Amino acid sequence: MSKFFINGDRVDFQGAPDTPLLWVLRDSYDLTGTKFGCGMALCGACTVHVNGEATRSCVTPVSTLEGKRVTTIEGLPATAVVKAVNAAWVDKDVVQCGYCQPGQVMAATALLSKNPKPSDADIDAAMSGNICRCATYQRVKEAIKSASATLGPARPAAAPKKA
Ligand code: FES
Ligand code: FES
Numbered sequence: 164m165s166k167f168f169i170n171g172d173r174v175d176f177q178g179a180p181d182t183p184l185l186w187v188l189r190d191s192y193d194l195t196g197t198k199f200g201c202g203m204a205l206c207g208a209c210t211v212h213v214n215g216e217a218t219r220s221c222v223t224p225v226s227t228l229e230g231k232r233v234t235t236i237e238g239l240p241a242t243a244v245v246k247a248v249n250a251a252w253v254d255k256d257v258v259q260c261g262y263c264q265p266g267q268v269m270a271a272t273a274l275l276s277k278n279p280k281p282s283d284a285d286i287d288a289a290m291s292g293n294i295c296r297c298a299t300y301q302r303v304k305e306a307i308k309s310a311s312a313t314l315g316p317a318r319p320a321a322a323p324k325k326a
Contacts, residue, residue, distance in 0.1 A: 167228040169194070170238025180226035184218075185209045187225055188235060196236040196265045200294070207293030210266035211235050217273035217289070236265040244275045247310035255306040259297035267293050271307050279315040281307070 165176045169192060176187055185202075188194040188211070200208030202221045209221040212234040220233075239245045248271050251257075258264050267290070274281055274289040281289070286307050295303070 165225040165228055167225070167230060168232045170234060171232075176225050178225070181224045183221050184211070184213075184223040184225055184228065184233065185220040188220060188233075194235050194237055198262055198265060200263070200266075205292075205294070206263070207266040207270060208263055210269040210293065212269060212273055215273065215276060217270045219292075234269075236269060239268075239272060242276070243314060244272055244279070244310070247313045248272050248275065248306070250313075251306040251310035255302050255309060257299055257302040257306050259295075259299055263293060263295045263297075263299075267295070267299075267303055271303070271310070275307065275310060275314060280311055 165180060167174060167176075169188070174192070176182070176191065178187070178191070185197060185199060188197050189199070197211055197220055198208040199221065200206035204219040204222045207219070209219055210217050211220045212218065213223065213228065214231050234240075248268060252268065257267075270290055270293050274286070278285055283304075286304055290303060290307070293303075
């Protein structure tokens with residue numbers, strides 16, 4: 164038995180403790196926005212947040228979740244980061260087939276929630292484990308940068324030019 168939270172709701176999972184979280188989400192709670200890709204922590208399609216950290220649910224046994232907060236793509240709260248990412252995803256027309264996109268969005272929102280102004284290297288490091296068969300990588304990166312530009316404190320104004 165494992166007691167934890169999914170999208171704010173407390174759950175008591177009665178199945179085997181080594182059951183992967185991905186199976187629990189999709190089969191027990193009908194939360195099918197989180198996708199199965201490789202099942203081996205290699206593709207990122209199954210990415211959710213566990214206590215705010217981007218986490219591969221396909222290799223996360225429920226026994227490790229006691230008391231923790233799991234958030235799926237269905238339960239993302241309307242924070243400033245989530246709104247910025249959603250708007251940027253539409254603006255940059257990121258999505259092709261869509262299969263990898265829940266995982267991409269979960270990884271991007273986890274990154275920007277911790278680091279609203281990531282460098283190119285930060286973005287590459289955070290997103291490198293999210294594979295996209297449609298190769299939307301460039302647009303994902305542009306969308307993260309676009310979302311970032313709307314977050315956090317404004318840059319200091321440039322010094323006035325000397326006459
Ligand atoms: S399905 Fe979990 S990383 Fe591929
Ligand atoms: S949008 Fe098709 S796999 Fe990424």
